[in-house]
Amino acid sequence: MSSRIPSSSQNPPFPRDPSLPPTLAPRSPSSVGLPAGSPTAGPPPAAPGTPRPLLSRYGWTEEDETAFAARRQAGQSPARVVRRDRSRCSLISEHGPCEAEIGRDVAVDPLLSACTGDWVALGAPDPRRPATNDPASTTVILEVLPRHSVLVRATVSGRSTGQALAANIDLVLVVAALTEPPRMARLERLLALAWESGARPLIVLTKADLAAAGTAAHAAWLPAAAAAAPGVDVLTVSATAGLGMDELRGELAGPGPAGRSAVLVGPSGVGKSTLVNALVGTDLLAVGPVRASDRKGRHTTVRRELIALPAGGVLIDTPGIRGVGLWGAGDGIDSTFAEITELASGCRFTDCEHSSEPGCAVLAAVEDGSLPSRRLASYRKLQRESTWIQARHDARLAAEERARWKSTHKEMRRLYADRERQGRYR
Ligand SMILES: Nc1nc2c(ncn2[C@@H]2O[C@H](COP(=O)(O)OP(=O)(O)OP(=O)(O)O)[C@@H](O)[C@H]2O)c(=O)[nH]1
Numbered sequence: 001m002s003s004r005i006p007s008s009s010q011n012p013p014f015p016r017d018p019s020l021p022p023t024l025a026p027r028s029p030s031s032v033g034l035p036a037g038s039p040t041a042g043p044p045p046a047a048p049g050t051p052r053p054l055l056s057r058y059g060w061t062e063e064d065e066t067a068f069a070a071r072r073q074a075g076q077s078p079a080r081v082v083r084r085d086r087s088r089c090s091l092i093s094e095h096g097p098c099e100a101e102i103g104r105d106v107a108v109d110p111l112l113s114a115c116t117g118d119w120v121a122l123g124a125p126d127p128r129r130p131a132t133n134d135p136a137s138t139t140v141i142l143e144v145l146p147r148h149s150v151l152v153r154a155t156v157s158g159r160s161t162g163q164a165l166a167a168n169i170d171l172v173l174v175v176a177a178l179t180e181p182p183r184m185a186r187l188e189r190l191l192a193l194a195w196e197s198g199a200r201p202l203i204v205l206t207k208a209d210l211a212a213a214g215t216a217a218h219a220a221w222l223p224a225a226a227a228a229a230p231g232v233d234v235l236t237v238s239a240t241a242g243l244g245m246d247e248l249r250g251e252l253a254g255p256g257p258a259g260r261s262a263v264l265v266g267p268s269g270v271g272k273s274t275l276v277n278a279l280v281g282t283d284l285l286a287v288g289p290v291r292a293s294d295r296k297g298r299h300t301t302v303r304r305e306l307i308a309l310p311a312g313g314v315l316i317d318t319p320g321i322r323g324v325g326l327w328g329a330g331d332g333i334d335s336t337f338a339e340i341t342e343l344a345s346g347c348r349f350t351d352c353e354h355s356s357e358p359g360c361a362v363l364a365a366v367e368d369g370s371l372p373s374r375r376l377a378s379y380r381k382l383q384r385e386s387t388w389i390q391a392r393h394d395a396r397l398a399a400e401e402r403a404r405w406k407s408t409h410k411e412m413r414r415l416y417a418d419r420e421r422q423g424r425y426r
């Protein structure tokens with residue numbers, strides 16, 4: 001069996017979600033209960049405070065339901081984004097999978113627009129919009145509900161804005177292989193990103209069957225993890241041998257009925273896909289049943305990026321998360337380097353950069369050996385990177401502002417010219 005999850009470019013069939021009842025085929029959006037042009041249409045309102053059984057497997061809580069009560073009254077229904085495409089999303093609604101277009105009131109900023117893991121309000125589209133034959137246009141994402149956490153990356157291309165990759169996550173699984181020597185700087189970068197998201201990082205050391213406790217590789221890792229991530233839990237697992245997997249399942253299932261939502265980050269080859277497959281079970285790549293109506297398989301939707309796990313909890317695995325850069329990770333860096341942040345409060349100058357300033361408590365700690373100089377160097381490097389990305393972002397905002405003014409001026413000049421002409425020829 002291959003341990004690899006297909007990439008979206010391979011366009012595999014929509015994998016069946018093992019958490020769904022076998023009879024629950026994906027429905028057309030109209031079966032989500034929201035016929036077009038009928039703003040009050042929708043599923044019968046639930047008693048406030050009653051979570052929907054299917055959505056609760058995806059993390060919807062009673063508190064969420066209570067907060068949604070007014071929207072329910074207005075005929076809207078909640079859903080979670082399973083995958084974001086250009087102008088639409090694949091979602092899990094309380095009746096099963098569906099698709100919906102992103103409404104015109106949803107922000108276009110990639111930082112704020114719907115991303116995998118977002119909870120959204122579904123409703124009927126704007127009645128002023130021309131009707132189409134596209135079934136996804138009969139249900140629209142009216143709003144992205146407030147997030148409790150979001151993993152953001154700097155966009156890789158020319159545009160220097162942040163891009164939300166995964167929302168409403170509770171855990172960031174920072175994955176590394178015990179068979180490779182610890183790479184501290186990489187670990188610290190991923191931890192900064194994790195803290196910045198608002199979720200809790202958990203270090204997962206894979207391939208324990210190849211580097212069992214007592215071996216040199218194993219022995220190097222635990223102190224390294226403790227030094228790079230003070231206070232962060234470390235789990236040692238082997239997906240292939242089943243070691244430590246129950247603990248991991250327990251972490252994902254969490255204490256409550258809704259489970260935890262987790263994303264995986266880590267370099268290529270450390271065993272993320274193998275981990276996903278082991279957690280999800282072999283069902284992940286199975287093709288759904290053939291539709292009775294037209295005997296067609298479900299070939300429309302590509303890879304699902306948010307999966308409810310059979311043992312509880314939700315796993316988010318989007319291609320974009322695998323190579324993340326930092327974005328505005330100032331607080332995340334401070335959490336990752338908590339001991340430096342604490343030392344810095346003892347520096348003489350509040351804007352101390354801990355490079356050569358007199359009275360620098362951080363440099364003093366390096367001097368007396370209580371702070372490894374490697375740790376300070378890593379901190380500085382991440383700070384520089386984060387500052388650079390922020391500056392690039394600010395520069396882009398300034399350029400956009402200038403462009404807006406330019407076009408406003410042009411428009412005003414045109415208006416004046418028009419008026420002048422009209423005056424002249426009146
Ligand atoms: N022995 C052993 N091999 C493993 C384990 N987990 C993964 N592997 C192997 O490690 C290799 C890489 O695993 P993947 O799951 O593809 O790694 P990945 O992190 O998903 O890599 P990318 O998809 O490139 O990001 C594969 O050959 C796996 O079979 C494990 O627990 N034990």
Ligand SMILES: [Zn+2]
Binds near residue numbers: 344348353354
């Ligand atoms: Zn200092």
